[in-house]
Amino acid sequence: MSAVATYVRLAWAWTRALAQYPASLAMLTAAQAVATVGELAALVFLFGHAGRLGGFGLHEALLVYGLAGLAFTLADLLMGSVERLGEHIRTGAFDVMLVRPVPALLQVAVEEFSPRRLGKVVPCAAALGWALAALPAEWTPLRAAAVPVLVASGTVICCSVWVIGACLQFVALDAREAANAVTYGGQAMAQYPLAVYGRDVARAATYVVPLAFVSWQPALYLLERPDPLGMPEWLRFAPPAVAALLALVAAAVWRAGLRRYRSTGS
Amino acid sequence: MEAVIEAEGLGKDYTVAEGPLPRRRRRRVSAVRDVSFRVAPGEVVGYLGPNGAGKSTTLKMLIGILAPSAGRVRVAGLEPVRARTRLARRIGVVFGQRTTLWWDLPLRDSLALTRHLYRVPRADHARRLAELTEVLELGPFLATPVRQLSLGQRMRGDLAAALLHAPEVLVLDEPTIGLDVVSKTAIREFLLRLNAERGTTILLTTHDLGDVQRLCRRVMVIDGGRLAFDGGLAGLHAVAPSPRTLVVDLAAPAAPIAVAGARTVRVEGPRQWLELNGNPARVIAQVAADHEVADITLREPDIEEVVHRIYAGR
Incomplete structure (x- = not known):
């Protein structure tokens, strides 16, 4: 729990630092929102014209987009900064993180936390809400409880x-x-129904980089549809297990990376 | 007495890949080889050596950033790499060339964040912050964002951040680099006081012989990855006597100055370099009496020179 408290504390500090330039923060947030809404509009036009793609209509495609978009943008908000690890290593900032009594991964993840990324989260959440409201399948308590679990x-x-x-x-x-x-x-791939891409891409997204469990399999579950690509039915119940497993793999890879860390010269 | 820092046969090798891809060769390079030493609680130790000698590598192994490839190391009874975050609560680290403060936050907020990261009780934090604010004279710039601080102010802020959790050991990597004389003096006096009043063990690397002379009763010299000297400051001078230099600017070019207590080693137009071996005040007075002098500066020998002499003399 103390890690969460530390994360929130540091995120808040970064937010306050950014709030010194409120106009800039507002514009960046708006720009991110506009870009995401643009993507959404493209999806709506595409399915509005084509009607169905790979057997999926507009609301079903929106469900896939919303699930993928929300998961990716939330991940970007919380952990997106880890992609700047190399930069921190090069400048020596990573050394500074390593001498603080807080997990280094947490510090890298929260570094330059910016609420502007909420600009992407909100449209995706709206798309998901819209798609869920139009869901053809009947709502059961289990299905309702599944939505936050699938997003998480x-x-x-x-x-x-x-x-x-x-x-x-x-x-x-x-x-x-x-x-x-x-x-x-x-992210771009997972925002569209995998049926559009065909079997090989779907296999790779299931067994190699398991992004199929972010949007495609959850959508199949929520829509109660058989897998048009003929993959096993039980896969749609796997997202929580896949998430737990992948998190363990990520933690192990991070630790291995830390072990071979060489620091910079000075 | 139980050692607070203990290194035994410490070594660090790197694998370096060389050459273009198809014929790439891998070569092992030792940055640190078989370094052993013990530091007792309350000692102030200078860790010296030329650039690339292995100073920073050793330091990084002591604070748990780098895993040693050979030997063992213990700091405050802990194995640094394995217990890195636990060790972090018991030591303070200051890097002269980079800040641990948050660039965009006012110094006060950075120090408050530090309290949470180190989980210092509020009352202890308030008391120590008040003390450090007074001794390091942080008051005038506590509300200033760190990016707007001068180097000297930033360094004082960094020292405060490293000491708010009252560490037993303070590790400083070139703490006075780039500072002016006034700031350097302030930092040195502060460190002496810290050591005297709290018994904090201090290990510092520096290129500044002034730091060493003012602060360290003991120096360790590393060169080429090996410990070349470990002993008192006086011993270092005995091993490698490095005289101070008097740079004299005369009003006009003249023959080499002949004066007791010094030897002229270089003449360049009106400027002459005198190697001091006697009382500097007497030499300066004599030179000023004999010649028309425009300017005189006294130069301390630098670390590189001292280390160089250790090697030249062997």
């Missing part, structure tokens, strides 16, 4: 992928671009 699992999966990607920078300081192909590229 998705967020944990995204955070873990982010951390694992960042750990590449322990090996090569400029690995950020490579990791971004998976983190941001994965």
